[in-house]
Amino acid sequence: MKYYLILFVIIYPNLFSQIKFNVDYEADYELNYRDMNTPNALVAKTTFALLLNKNESFFKNMNKYILDSLVYEKKISYSGNAYQDMKVTEKYYSDFPETIGTTSAKMYISLPIYNKNFRYEEPNAINWQLFNEFKTIGKYKCQKAIAKKYGRTWIAWFAKEIPFPFGPYKFSGLPGLILEVSDERKDYVYTMYSFRKRKYTCNSANMYKDSKLVDKKKVFDFKRKSMQDVNKFKQIIDDPEIIKIVTKEAPKMAKSYNPIELSIY
Known part of the structure; x- marks a missing residue:
């Protein structure tokens, strides 16, 4: 629970709105990953939904997919208190909070950093x-x-x-x-584990409101940097035991962090 709170504070968003996406097909994927570059690092698992139509796709973590739908349908509401909201949304936590929209020309990525939302764009240009x-x-x-x-x-x-x-x-x-x-x-x-035809409008595809457009360099590797920023936690966490854990473990975690992107390009 304490480690969940530490990570929740890093990515906790307090602003929401929706961008709709017309879905014709859905492909679901399992991700097996090691996000720590240490000997015998544990392999974690999570799942994602890739929403498709002939012109574009939209990719998001399955937990976030479910949570955003519940928020959009007003079955879950945010109080603005990070700790209280963490208790409500704990089971929907994801290490991958970003949403990724892809067209033939560009990719559009939205993500939260602390309590603000950002977005950046990349050319869709992988040389296979x-x-x-x-x-x-x-x-x-x-x-x-x-x-x-x-x-x-x-x-x-x-x-x-x-x-x-x-x-x-x-x-x-x-x-x-x-x-x-x-x-x-x-x-x-x-690895894809499910592919099926769908025909609906996903109203909660992107729930990040008023995302600020920035250069990718501004937000690249933010998680590693935020792991070391103990002062940010002190503004929200008043439990001395948790602060002590953060202060001791944050530099080690940041140094060993193994993100999916090791470089910007």
Whole structure:
């Protein structure tokens, strides 16, 4: 509970609104990841929803997908008190609070930092190299592709049978849906476990209100930096025991943090 509060304070957003998204299909992914670069680092798991239509996609963590829907439907409301709201939303916590919209030309990323919301844009330009290697994932024949991006080498498997040039996280631009993608070290491994036709409007696709447009450099690696900013916690947490834990552990966590993006490009 105490560690959850520490992380909740980092990403707690207090402003919400909605951007709608027209959904024709949904692909769901499991992510196995190691976000700490330490010996015998534990592998954590979480899931994501990739909402699709022929022109664009929208990617968000499944817990956030559910939470945002409940907030939009007014089944959950925020009081403005971080601790009280944490108790209500604890089971929906995610290490991945960002939302990612992708078109053929650009990616649009929104995310909270402390109690403010930001957004940045990136060109959708991954230079994939295709290989004449194939494997079956579920019922789909998939082809191999490799690209260097964000400081890692990524191996993707895509299915031409599903003619959408999208995939999990920021991975797209292949002649078929990406069903699996991982870095060479397998610190981050996305695998699709469900694909189905949908036909609805997701009213809570992006719930970050009044997000400030910034250069990616302004928000890159914010989590590592925020891990070391003990003063931010002191403004909200008045429990001496938690402050003591934060002060001792924050520098270690920041140094060992292993984000999905090791570099901006």
